[in-house]
Amino acid sequence: MKKYLIALMMVLAPVTASAAGGAAVPLDSFEVDLTNKASLQRGMANFVNRCLGCHTAQYQRFERAATDLEIPNELVEQYLIFDENKKIGEHMTNAMPAAEAKVWFGNPPPDLTLEARLRGPDWVYTYLRSFYKDESRPWGVNNAVFPDVGMPNVLENLQGTVINHCTPAELHSEHGKIDPLTGEEIGGCMSIEPKSGSMSEEEFDQYVYDLVNFMAYMGEPSKMVSGKIGTYVLIFLVILFVFAFALKKEYWKDVH
Ligand code: HEC
Numbered sequence: 001m002k003k004y005l006i007a008l009m010m011v012l013a014p015v016t017a018s019a020a021g022g023a024a025v026p027l028d029s030f031e032v033d034l035t036n037k038a039s040l041q042r043g044m045a046n047f048v049n050r051c052l053g054c055h056t057a058q059y060q061r062f063e064r065a066a067t068d069l070e071i072p073n074e075l076v077e078q079y080l081i082f083d084e085n086k087k088i089g090e091h092m093t094n095a096m097p098a099a100e101a102k103v104w105f106g107n108p109p110p111d112l113t114l115e116a117r118l119r120g121p122d123w124v125y126t127y128l129r130s131f132y133k134d135e136s137r138p139w140g141v142n143n144a145v146f147p148d149v150g151m152p153n154v155l156e157n158l159q160g161t162v163i164n165h166c167t168p169a170e171l172h173s174e175h176g177k178i179d180p181l182t183g184e185e186i187g188g189c190m191s192i193e194p195k196s197g198s199m200s201e202e203e204f205d206q207y208v209y210d211l212v213n214f215m216a217y218m219g220e221p222s223k224m225v226s227g228k229i230g231t232y233v234l235i236f237l238v239i240l241f242v243f244a245f246a247l248k249k250e251y252w253k254d255v256h
Contacts, residue, residue, distance in 0.1 A: 027122040043214025054109040057092040106150040117219035132164040160197025
């Protein structure tokens with residue numbers, strides 16, 4: 001029995017370790033929806049417009065994304081590939097030199113193909129919405145889930161400038177949760193400077209949702225295909241059941 005208990009603990013150890021290794025700030029939860037093609041299509045547009053300038057997705061081909069997301073190739077070529085020398089069959093890379101990028105940002109922008117798998121979609125979703133104004137940092141912003149980040153807030157004109165009134169302790173407390181007793185927001189000490197962003201809070205959350213949904217697709221494109229295959233397999237089994245049942249009846253009709 002003891003042996004089994006130890007084995008069980010070893011199996012569970014990585015789960016608890018990764019849970020404890022997360023950020024101190026609670027993450028907003030994120031439901032990936034690979035069936036929502038419209039969201040994924042918008043997400044791809046957001047990604048190439050706002051992220052591909054600095055980050056690559058070097059394992060993702062434009063054409064594969066076009067096929068999976070049901071965007072006609074001509075539209076991708078016309079609107080989503082900005083480099084005229086690039087063909088649709090090529091990977092989603094950019095021209096940023098890594099060595100210079102390290103000097104400009106402190107750290108070069110990492111490849112994002114597998115980022116949503118590496119950090120989890122919850123983390124990426126929270127990260128992109130958690131930049132706040134901090135004049136002491138080189139780009140004038142800091143991030144609640146990635147302290148002293150080297151990335152500028154590239155979505156600031158959409159979200160608006162986030163002002164942080166939190167003490168460090170509050171920042172790492174139950175930020176954004178509702179107190180069940182008073183109904184008030186706990187740690188609601190971040191606010192958006194009025195009229196500084198072009199989107200409402202809901203529009204911005206949707207924008208980032210689509211973007212992260214696309215990043216989740218990139219991390220595991222085969223999931224989309226396996227979902228479809230699963231449906232075909234179930235349909236096949238239902239049809240097979242009809243014949244198997246008829247055969248069973250035929251075999252058993254004389255046995256009583
Ligand atoms: C101006 C260049 C630039 C743009 C544009 C940009 N980033 Fe970044 N990003 C960076 C840099 C530099 C880092 C590395 C920061 C560090 O390690 O301190 C980074 C880091 C990140 C990370 C954290 C990586 C990790 O796990 O360490 C994520 C996630 C990310 N970027 C997502 C995005 C997304 C999504 C977009 C598009 C909305 C985007 N970035 C646009 C420069 C950029």
